[in-house]
Amino acid sequence: MMKAYMVFDIGGTYIKYAVMNDEAMKLESGKIPTPRAGLEVFLQNITDIVMHYRSLFDIKGIALSSPGAVDVYRGFIGGASAIPYIHGVCLTDLLKEKTGLFVSIENDANCAALAEGWIGRAKETDYYICIVIGTGIGGSIVINQTILRGATLHGGEFGYMITGNPVQMNPLQSTWSKVASTHALVEEVEVRKSLAKGTLNGEDVFRLAEGGDLVAKESLAYFYKKLAVGIYNLKYALDPKKILIGGGISKRPEVIEGINQELRHLKDEISTLDITVEACQFDNDANLIGALFHFLRVPLSNRNLIS
Known part of the structure; x- marks a missing residue:
């Protein structure tokens, strides 16, 4: 057999x-x-x-x-x-x-990252991170095909990063997951359009934006900016050779381009790195x-x- x-x-x-x-x-x-x-x-x-x-x-x-x-x-x-x-x-x-x-x-997020390093977009890349965007934001740090797990198995839990202004609001209410996940995007559009919670999903938001809905288009623009800020932080903290984006929305080319467009703006005379992301190869x-x-x-x- x-x-x-x-x-x-x-x-x-x-x-x-x-x-x-x-x-x-x-x-x-x-x-x-x-x-x-x-x-x-x-x-x-x-x-x-x-x-x-x-x-x-x-x-x-x-x-x-x-x-x-x-x-x-x-x-x-x-x-x-x-x-x-x-x-x-x-x-x-x-x-x-x-x-x-x-x-x-x-862990499932680690499995997705290892797949990319084995036969996917990070093949022959010895140091990369995967960021998975969904209900929250998670991910993995991979060095020489080995997951960096951390002392308490929280390596790669990027969604816990505090990305908002801690003086203006409770810091734990402005973690990256709470402000820049797909769930956060949907909630923002529902609130701004005075819709009941659970009315929309991620596909609905993109469909509204494609149809010219100004709230959806503006919320998506903010979404890309908030994602870019977190990715900027990870690049300067970890400096991986490659940054891959996973999760359902990563299959939309406009998402990858939207994030990369915002990353191009995050440069000045001190912050000079060219930071880009690409979508993971594998999905299901x-x-x-x-x-x-x-x-x-x-x-x-x-x-x-x-x-």
């Missing part, structure tokens, strides 16, 4: 899975709704999928992409996410007990690809230490 790996991307709504070879080619794939019933149902669903494909492929192990503050060495997920039952347990041990296979785990498969890469990077001699 062909050698392969089971890879899972654990999301709040769906669990995506794929059987992949060691070059990230999908041999089989699918998705199931993320169970609401709890951990045992979750574990059984994963196990059933693995056992089905073990009859068709020589499955060498399981690679997981997960939300939360993932301790890759212990298989433990801290923090919080939309799937509360995966937190506070050693997920890798539990799945190893059920399947008999080695299990690796990595990014977490699967990165989870597999993380699995393949774990030395055989170390595998019993983290599962």
